[in-house]
Amino acid sequence: MTVSVTVPTAMNKRAAQAASVKMSARGVKVFYGENEALHGIDLDIMEHEVIAFIGPSGCGKSTFLRCLNRMNDTIAGSRVEGQVTLDGNDIYDPSLDVVLLRAQVGIVFQKPNPFPKSIYENIAYGPRLHGLARRRAELDDIVESSLRRAGLWDEVKDRLNEPGTSLSGGQQQRLCIARTIAVSPEVILMDEPCSALDPIATGKIEQLIDELSESYTIVMVTHNMQQAARVAHKTAFFHLGDLVEVGDTDDIFTNPREQRTHDYITGRFG
Amino acid sequence: MNLVLIATVLIVMAMAYQVGLSRSRAVADGGVRLHSRPGYYGVLVALWCGLPALLLFGVWLLLQDAIVEVLVVQQLPAELAALSEREMQVLLRRIGALASGQGVSGEVQAYEVAAAQQMARLESMGRLAMIAAMAVLAVVGLVTAQRRVSPQLRARNQVERVITALLALSSGVAILTTVGIVLSLVGEALHFFRYISPAEFFFGTVWNPRFSTSGVGQQGEFGLLPLLWGTLMVSAIALLVAIPLGLMTAIYMAEYAPPWLRNVAKPIIEVLAGIPTIVYGFFALIVIGPFLSGLGDMLGIGIRATSALTAGLVMGIMIIPFVSSLSDDIITQVPKSLRDGALGLGATKSEMIRQVVLPAALPGIVGAFLLAASRAIGETMIVVLAAGNNPVLHANPFEAISTITVTIVNQLTGDMDFSSPQSLVAFALGLTLFVITLGLNVIALVVVRKYRQQYE
Numbered sequence: 001m002t003v004s005v006t007v008p009t010a011m012n013k014r015a016a017q018a019a020s021v022k023m024s025a026r027g028v029k030v031f032y033g034e035n036e037a038l039h040g041i042d043l044d045i046m047e048h049e050v051i052a053f054i055g056p057s058g059c060g061k062s063t064f065l066r067c068l069n070r071m072n073d074t075i076a077g078s079r080v081e082g083q084v085t086l087d088g089n090d091i092y093d094p095s096l097d098v099v100l101l102r103a104q105v106g107i108v109f110q111k112p113n114p115f116p117k118s119i120y121e122n123i124a125y126g127p128r129l130h131g132l133a134r135r136r137a138e139l140d141d142i143v144e145s146s147l148r149r150a151g152l153w154d155e156v157k158d159r160l161n162e163p164g165t166s167l168s169g170g171q172q173q174r175l176c177i178a179r180t181i182a183v184s185p186e187v188i189l190m191d192e193p194c195s196a197l198d199p200i201a202t203g204k205i206e207q208l209i210d211e212l213s214e215s216y217t218i219v220m221v222t223h224n225m226q227q228a229a230r231v232a233h234k235t236a237f238f239h240l241g242d243l244v245e246v247g248d249t250d251d252i253f254t255n256p257r258e259q260r261t262h263d264y265i266t267g268r269f270g
Numbered sequence: 271m272n273l274v275l276i277a278t279v280l281i282v283m284a285m286a287y288q289v290g291l292s293r294s295r296a297v298a299d300g301g302v303r304l305h306s307r308p309g310y311y312g313v314l315v316a317l318w319c320g321l322p323a324l325l326l327f328g329v330w331l332l333l334q335d336a337i338v339e340v341l342v343v344q345q346l347p348a349e350l351a352a353l354s355e356r357e358m359q360v361l362l363r364r365i366g367a368l369a370s371g372q373g374v375s376g377e378v379q380a381y382e383v384a385a386a387q388q389m390a391r392l393e394s395m396g397r398l399a400m401i402a403a404m405a406v407l408a409v410v411g412l413v414t415a416q417r418r419v420s421p422q423l424r425a426r427n428q429v430e431r432v433i434t435a436l437l438a439l440s441s442g443v444a445i446l447t448t449v450g451i452v453l454s455l456v457g458e459a460l461h462f463f464r465y466i467s468p469a470e471f472f473f474g475t476v477w478n479p480r481f482s483t484s485g486v487g488q489q490g491e492f493g494l495l496p497l498l499w500g501t502l503m504v505s506a507i508a509l510l511v512a513i514p515l516g517l518m519t520a521i522y523m524a525e526y527a528p529p530w531l532r533n534v535a536k537p538i539i540e541v542l543a544g545i546p547t548i549v550y551g552f553f554a555l556i557v558i559g560p561f562l563s564g565l566g567d568m569l570g571i572g573i574r575a576t577s578a579l580t581a582g583l584v585m586g587i588m589i590i591p592f593v594s595s596l597s598d599d600i601i602t603q604v605p606k607s608l609r610d611g612a613l614g615l616g617a618t619k620s621e622m623i624r625q626v627v628l629p630a631a632l633p634g635i636v637g638a639f640l641l642a643a644s645r646a647i648g649e650t651m652i653v654v655l656a657a658g659n660n661p662v663l664h665a666n667p668f669e670a671i672s673t674i675t676v677t678i679v680n681q682l683t684g685d686m687d688f689s690s691p692q693s694l695v696a697f698a699l700g701l702t703l704f705v706i707t708l709g710l711n712v713i714a715l716v717v718v719r720k721y722r723q724q725y726e
Contacts, residue, residue, distance in 0.1 A: 071613065100616065109611065
C-alpha cells in the first residue's frame, strides 16, 4: 500500500491565503489542585491551519489542547486562568454553553473510543444530539458524507450495523474522526491520534488530516516529530508548562530560535 | 477434655518447632549451607510431630461412637434383636444417657444398666488408647523429622506443600457443605414425593396441608402454585421499588455526587443492607402496614395492613443497596474514554449517561438486578411478619398472600414428624426455592462476567 503525503503543496496553497485568527489564547494557566501545569500560554491559531504541539511527556501540551474545548472541565480539581477565544468570543465566559462549544471545537482522543453501538449509530450520535437532521434520509446523508470524508465509507458501507468496536484500531480511529466531523465542527483537536496505531494506519490518518485542513482548523498533539514535520503547517514546542517556541514547521525543525527547541528536536532530551 | 488434648498437641508442636530449629542450627554450625532458613526446619518438624496426631484424633472422634454402639448392641440380650430400627435408637439413647450419668424416665432394666456400664468402660478405654496412639505418633514423627534435618532437605518447599493442602482443605469445607445441603434437600424431597406426586405438588392450585395430627384418613393438599405466585408477586413489587430507586441512587453517586458526599452517603446506604431483616419485618408490620391501610381508606380502596404490597415495599427498601452499590461499581467501570467521547461531541452529562454510559453498563446492571431478585425471592422474615400468611391464589396485591419461605417456616415450627408429608414438604419447597435462586444467580454471574471481559 502506498501512502502519499502532499504536505508541500498544501502548505503553499495555505500560504497564499490571508489567514485570520480562529482561536487565540492569552495568559492561559491551568492548575490541578495546587499544582500549576501551564504557566501562561499565548498562542494564535489561524483558520484552516494544521498546528502541531510537540514536547516531552508532561510538558502540558495535552492539557493546553483540552483547554481549547474545555474538556479540562471534566477533570475534578482543575482550574483554568487567562483567556481563550474562538472567533473573538471568550469560551470561558460563564454565559457560554459548553455543550455548543464542543460541537464547534471537536476532539479526537489518543485511544480510539468508539461507543459500544453500531457504526451507523456512532456517527449518528452527534447529529442526533444537536438535532442536525430532521429526517432519517438527512441523517443517512450525514453518516455517509462523514464516513466518506474520513476515508472509511468504502470499507464499512456494507456493515453499518455492526458494532463500532469490531473495526481494526486504525478504522476505529477514523470512525472517531468521522464521528467528530458529523457535527460539523470548525476546529478539530487531536490528542496524539496515531499513538495507538501501526504505521500504515498512521499514514492514512496523516493523509486524512491533510485533506481535512481544507475545511477545518486542526490542532494536534504528537510525540512523533516526523509526523509533525509531515503534516503540520505550524509547530509549537512546549516544555515544562511553557510554550517555548512557535513558528512555521520548516523553521522549527531546520532553524529553531531557542536552544531548548534545538536540543529537543535533535534528541538531546525528551 | 478434647480441648485440653488439642492444646497439649499444640504445645508439643511448639516444642517440636524449637527442636527442629536448634537441630538445623547445629547442622549449619558445621559450616554447611542449609537449603532453607532454620525456621522452616522448625515448622517442618512441628508439622511432622503434630499433624498425624491431630488427624488420628479427628478420625477417632468420628468413628468411636459408631464402633462403641456396635459393640454394645452385640452384648444386649438376644430377644432385643427383634426391635425395630427406631426402637433400637431409643434404647441406645437411654443407654447413652445412663452411661454419662444422666437419669432416664421410666423403669431402668437390668440389661440397660449392664450395657451402660459396658459403654462407659469402652469409652474410657477408647480414650486412653487414642491418647496413647497420638503420643506414639507424635514421638515417632518428631524423631523421624528431626533425623531428616540435613542441608539437602527442602524444608521450605515441603512446608509450602502443607500450606497449599491446608488452603485447599478450607475451601473444600465450604464446597462439601453446599453439596451436603443440596443432597439432604434432594433426599428428603424425594421422600416427600413418595406421599405426594410431583405433578400434584408443582401444578396444584390449592395449598391446604392440614395438620399431621388430624388423622391419617384425610390427605392435605400441597399445591405449590399459590406460594410460588405469592413469592413472585412480593418480589416483583420489591423490584419495582428497588430498581428505579437503586439505579438512580447509583447514577447520582457514580456521576454527580461530589467526593465528600459520596464518601459519606455510600456507607450510609450500605447500612440499609446491614439492618437485620426481622427489624424490617416489624417496621413493616407496625409502621408501613397501618400507614398503607390508612392511605387505602383515604383513597377508598381496601388495603390490608398485612399484604403483598406492605411486604414488597419494605423488601424493596431492603434491597436498594444491593442494586445501588453493584450498579455503582459497574457504572464507575465504564471507561473514561467513552465519557470523554460523548462529552467531546457536545453531549450534556445526562445525555452522556443515558445514551453512552448506561447502554455500555447494561449487562452488568442487569446482573445486579438479578442478584437483587434472587435475594428478594429468598427473603423470609419480612414476609413472615408482613405478608399476612394467606396461601390463596389471587392477583390483588392489597390482599394478604403467603410465600414459599413463609410456608417453610410454618411447616417446620411446632411439632415435627419427619415421616409425614406436612413436615417433609418443607424440603420440597426449599429445593424449589434453591433451584430458582441458583438459576438467577448463575444467569447473573454469567451476564456480569461477560460484561467484565468487554472492558478488561
